[in-house]
Amino acid sequence: MGSIMKKWDTMGWGIAAGILGTLTGFFILAFWWSSENDTSLSYFVHTVFIESQLYKDSILTVSVLFNVALFWIALQSQWESFAKGVMLVILISIPAILWIQGQSFFS
Numbered sequence: 001m002g003s004i005m006k007k008w009d010t011m012g013w014g015i016a017a018g019i020l021g022t023l024t025g026f027f028i029l030a031f032w033w034s035s036e037n038d039t040s041l042s043y044f045v046h047t048v049f050i051e052s053q054l055y056k057d058s059i060l061t062v063s064v065l066f067n068v069a070l071f072w073i074a075l076q077s078q079w080e081s082f083a084k085g086v087m088l089v090i091l092i093s094i095p096a097i098l099w100i101q102g103q104s105f106f107s
Helices: 002-005 011-036 040-051 055-078 080-107
Strands: none
Touching: 002 011, 011 040, 011 055, 011 080, 055 080
């Protein structure tokens, strides 16, 4: 069992999990926002996220924050390589979020 679990402790699987974690965070936020505002999921995705510059950076920030829990769980499980992959996704997301903030500030 230990060798099977260690097979998943790679940076590649951590990157994949980080991307999936970001998407999961996005859709959890989208479902929550849609239900609270009595709108559809497609309205949230197209109008609030894609077409609006106002909330895009905040939505991405909350989505990426979902990976912090994933990172912590990986560290507690002593999956260092997996945790490095998740952290790489977080660190790549930060400049992207800052760029989006700059775009909305200057438009």
